[in-house]
Amino acid sequence: MPKRQIGLRRQMTDYFFTGLAASLSVVVVCTLVAIFAYLILKGAGSLNWSFLTQTPKPVGEVGGGMANALLGSIMILGIASLFGVPIGIGAGIYLAEYGRNRLGQLVRFTSDVLNGVPSIVIGLVAYGLVVIPQRHFSAFAGGVALAIMMVPTVARTTEQMLLLVPHAVREAAFGLGIPQWRTTIFITLATARAGIITGVMLAFARFAGETAPLMFTAFGNQFWSYSAREPIAALPLQIFTYAITPYDDWHRQAWAGALMLVILIVGTTTLVRFVFMRRMLGGAR
C-alpha cells in the first residue's frame, strides 16, 4: 500500500508511539547502568585488599573491611539453601508432576502469596519462630528467614523447568515400564537439571541482597564469627548499618560494600544465564 494513502497523521502517530515504546525500554536499561556507574564512582576508590580481608575497625581509625560480613552472608545463604532448596524443589516436583488438582492450585496460590509477602514481615516471623525460643540472635535464625523466602521462588522455577521437559520423554519412559517415581527422579529431573540449578542460583543471587529479614535474626556483628549459634554480620546488613551512621569513613565503606554486592549479584546472574543459555542451545537437537 502506498504510504501516501495512509495519511501523514497516522504515519506520525505510528512513529511517535513506536519511539515512545523504544525510549521507555531504554529507560529500563539506563536505570541499571546509572546505578552501576554511581556505585563505581563512589565505591571503587574504597574497594581494596584490606576491605576484603579485614574486619571493621573502630570509628575514627581509617581502614578495616567487611571480610566478616562476606563470610556471614555466605554462611547465612548456606543455611538458607540447606532448608529452602530441598523443600522448594520437592514442592516444584509435586506441582509439575502431580499438581493438576485442587491441592496443586492451592500450593501454587500460596507460594505466589508467600513470594509477595514483605521481607520485613518474614523477618518478624523468623524472630518469633527462632529468636524468641532460643533467646538470642543467630546466623541460624537469619538462614531460616531467607529459607522461607527461597521456598516459593525455587518451587515455582522448578515447576516451570520440569514443565519444559517434553511430555514425549515421560511417555517413552512409561512405555518401557518404568514406574512414575523412577521416571520423575532419573529422567524428568535429570533432563531439567540445568534449568533447576539456574533457578536455584538466581534465587541465591536475589536473596544475597536482602537486608530486612536479617535485621532481627542475624542481627549483625563487628567481629569474626564462625558459629551458626552467634549473631553474625551480613553484607547488606553491614551496608545499611554503615550508611545510616554520620561517619565519612564508614560511608565510604558502605559504598564499597554496595559496589561489591552488586558486582557479586550481577556476576552470578550473568554467569548463570550464560552457562544456561549454552546448555539450552546444546540441548536443542
Next chain:
Amino acid sequence: MAVLRNARAGIMGAVILGLGRGLGETMAVTMVIGNNPAIAKSLLAPGYTMASVIANEFNEATSDLHRSALIEIGLALFIVTIIVNILAGLMVWTVTRGTPARTNA
C-alpha cells in the same frame, strides 16, 4: 490496540503485583524517607512507611506493648499483601482462563 485490549486485565494484575512489591519494600525506603512519625502535609516532607517503622524500632523496642504494636503493623502489612495478591491473581486468571493450559507437547 487489539493486543493491549485483550491483555488489559493481565497487565493490570501485573501492575498490582508490582504495587504489592513496592508496598512491602523496606530498606530502600527506610534510608531515604526521613522516618518522621507524623502525617506530613507535603509530599516533600519526611514521612514513614509501615515497613520502615518496623525496621527502625523493632530492635529498640523494650516493652512488650511496643513490640506487640510493631508486630501488629507487620500483621496489617501481611493482610494488605494477601488482599493485593488475591486481586492481582484474579485479574491474571480472567485472562488466562480462556486459553488452554500450557501443554507439554
